[in-house]
Amino acid sequence: MSEPMACNGDMAIALAWKQIDPDVVAAYPITPQTIIVEAFSDFVANGEVNTEYVCAESEHSALTICVGASAAGARVATATASAGLAFMWEMLYVSASMRVPIIMAVANRTLSGPINIHCDHSDAMGGRDSGWLQMFGENVQEAYDNTLIAFRIAEDMRVRLPIMTCIDGFIITHALERFEILDDDVAKKYVGPFQPLRPLLDIKNPTTYGPLAMPDYYYELKYQVQASMDAAVGVAREAMADFAKISGRKYDLVEGYRTEDAEYVMVAMGSTAGTMRFVVDQLRARGKKVGAVKVRLFRPFPAADMAKFLEGKKGVAVMDRAMSPGTGSPLYMDVLESVSRLKSPPRVSNYVYGLGGRDLIPEQLTTVFEEVMAGKGERVNFMGVRK
């Protein structure tokens, strides 16, 4: 194992890409993702990787180039955030439906307006229904680890779907943390060689990618994406188990913390998970039976795993760093759906927080726990907003 180093989340992702040495990276810079492609373009310029780096004129073009390169038989990575991801929206659906396993780092940043460069998950939520797999990392280490795991899941022949590796903008992308990188050969061996599926450049086996599908085929082809999502649950578990063998870091699709005897549980994803565990420890010290669940894999949503963690609990608070004006937020909706078949489902409340980079402090999560423990709280609550 290499020496630990101080590193920010964007650089950790660039270093993972460097070890994997993808055939093609096509990207357009956008804050807070820019460090990734900036660092990676240095690796290209210095001859440290063999990647063909394409400077696209927009994110729509960047992802389109990735689709073409992947169909041609290349291992492909890209990165974006916020408006850049929104600009890719059309191609998100196209790439998922074409089953091209592109790996995309998303430095979660809010969407305009008002224009704002700081963190929330509203950008990634725009891709929630596109057919992309989505992973969320809690810290710099997970930014790196999730990236390696993501290549394994997306490129697996049982899955073949594109994947987003999401990290909280600035909070993880720009903050320095202690970070352990695997040895190059260990990382390379874990990810393995890229296996193309009917590559366009194989002229002996001519293939048409992305043809028209009329009402007689469209539904069946969309269902392929669903079937791949179903397969991805098991593949992700395998990929994480194998990752534990080489790194010693054990991950799961959703991860519980002090949930066994807990009566009240908080659910979150991204950097908030650490704050959540800190607050759980504080409340446990006061004798409160509380626990936490972190979501690592958001698409496909591991509903069965989530239900296991929440079965028999009295109350659940779902923290959403995104809002869906007019209804509950995305993570809340998925958690609700997960517990809907339980005999006596817990009372689930939604807490919207941290929009546009608004700081989250531990005391606020303590208050949320206290509300949930008191059986208070609306279905959807807007934590800390000045009404």
Added chain:
Amino acid sequence: MANEGSSSLPAGGMIIEPGSSKRYKTGEWRSERPEVDKEKCTNCLTCWIYCPDNSIVVENEKMVGFKYSHCKGCGICANQCPAKAITMKEEGVE
């Protein structure tokens, strides 16, 4: 309507057999079909020139009818015919 199930289709609907569009009978889209009155037809072949597909059948330099498998019923042949020999008839109506 196609019969293949989702799992038996190539990933992403990719087409792995060249020239397969030949078997895709786009004539199914047609709501009106062209019919020719050979009494009026002068075999000028204007219809053959204008047909955006390949649906005018010509034998020995004579227009002998239509190949309906890929004729979408666009009506260009009827519109262009100088002898007004081609008319569009609603499909499903005798």
